[in-house]
Amino acid sequence: MIPFDTIEEAIDATNDSDFGLQAGIFTNQMDVAYKFAHAIEMGGVVINGTSNFRLDHWPYGGVKNSGIGREGPRFAIEDMTETKMIVLRLPE
DSSP states (O other), X not given: OOOOSSHHHHHXXXXXXXXXXXXXXXXXXXXXXXXXXXXSOOSEEEETXXXXXXXXXXXXXXXXXXXXXXXXXXXXXXXXXXXXXXXXXXXX
């Protein structure tokens, strides 16, 4: 954990990283939590929990040098699916 005096300092320090997998913020001020969550460049944000929180059915992945895309069942199915359009025109 790294304490900061202002939310702006925390946002700047967080975004000044080549990585962006997941972050956690501890606060009892929901406006601060949402401001932080929307402003940082991370694949996920845990409010009042540690950055290692994960559920397999939730999207998980990073940005920047932490990778691209998301993993989890829905994303695995999408990755293994080839979409095809089929049009049926009925005779007139």
